[in-house]
Amino acid sequence: MIMGERGDVMVIDPDVCIACESCVPYCPVGAISVKEEHVEINQVQCVECGVCLRAAVCSVDAIVEPALQWPRTLRALFSNPITVFEETGVAGRGTDEIKSNDVTGRYRRGEAGFGIEMGRPGTGTTFRQVQQMTMALAKIGGQFEKENPLTTLLSNLDTGTIREDVLDERVLTAIVEFKVPIRRVGEVLKTLKEIEKELDTVFSVDYISRPEADGSLPAVEAAKRIGYEVSSHVKICTGLGRPKID
Ligand code: SF4
Ligand code: SF4
Structure with a gap:
């Protein structure tokens, strides 16, 4: 390959790499490794996050920035924080901060919101694994957030299936945004418990509850009623902007 x-x-x-190994620890998914006298990138593992390039540790410019083609472009769109999702105009994972519900207004009174953050640095996830989650949630009959780029990859909103051509793409993390009427919170939490045993990646759950005028949190109360301990020591994102809902 010609440099550049x-x-x-x-x-x-x-032909350019001097195998100094300086870039190896920067890869968040361990895709850069030493093979005999060479250092190379495992293309299955690589999520195209661009960290190895942005770290600027290669003294000989041996890391070649790609001109990605679909569907590999999705890896960068979900994993590289400086790429912007065209449909949403949002960088990173392509969705607004779902926990700032006072600004985004995605979850209204009477609804409970879930942001299921799949994959982490060190593990990553694939859209095939994300599909396991979306298909399980679709059976409950809630609603996927339409302004989340992941939702644009669903070929069937009723079944939660993701389009076939992207299933094997690997990303650092992806967020499934989903909401249900508060009375169905128990079904979602039960589904998450069950799928945890089947999934070969990690996920964390944002549980979003809109307060009533008296300060009570009906979705939190619903979780408590079915035996979940709800801690007050949580991350609260108040957002900075004009609320879309009152
Ligand atoms: S682009 Fe990201 S995932 Fe791919 S090799 Fe570089 S640091 Fe690793
Ligand atoms: S790509 Fe650059 S930083 Fe990485 S091992 Fe080769 S010479 Fe060193």
């Missing part, structure tokens, strides 16, 4: 020529995936130019 862009391929369609992130690569290390073997």
Whole structure:
């Protein structure tokens, strides 16, 4: 490869690399490894996050920035915080801060919101694993957030299936945003408990409850009624902007 020529995936130019290994610890998914005398990127593991490039640790410019093609572009869109999702105009995972519900107004009174954050640095996730989650949630009959880019990848909102051509793409993290009437909170929490045993990746759950005028939190009360301890020591995002709902 000629130095500077862009391929369609992130690569290390073997003719330029001096195998100093400086870039190896920067990869959040361990995709850069030493193979005999070479340092190379595992293309299955790589999520195209661009950290190895932005770290600027390669003294010989051996890491070649790719010109990504669909569907690999999705890896960068979900994993590289400086790429912007065209449909939403939002960088990073392509969705507004779902926990700032006072500004986004996604979850209204009488509803409970869930942000299921799949994958983490170190593990990542694939859209096939995300599909396991979306299909399980779809059976409950709630609603996927339409302004979340992940929802645009669903080929069927009723079944939660994701379009076939992207299923094997790997990303650092992806957020499934989903809401149900408060009375159905128990079904969602039960589903999450069950799918946890089947999924070969990690996920965390944001549980969003809109307060009533008297300060009570009906969704929190609903979780307590079915035996969940709800701690007050949580991350509260108040957001900075004009509320979309009162
Ligand atoms: S682009 Fe990201 S995932 Fe791919 S090799 Fe570089 S640091 Fe690792
Ligand atoms: S920092 Fe550059 S020269 Fe060193 S191992 Fe990585 S790609 Fe090769």
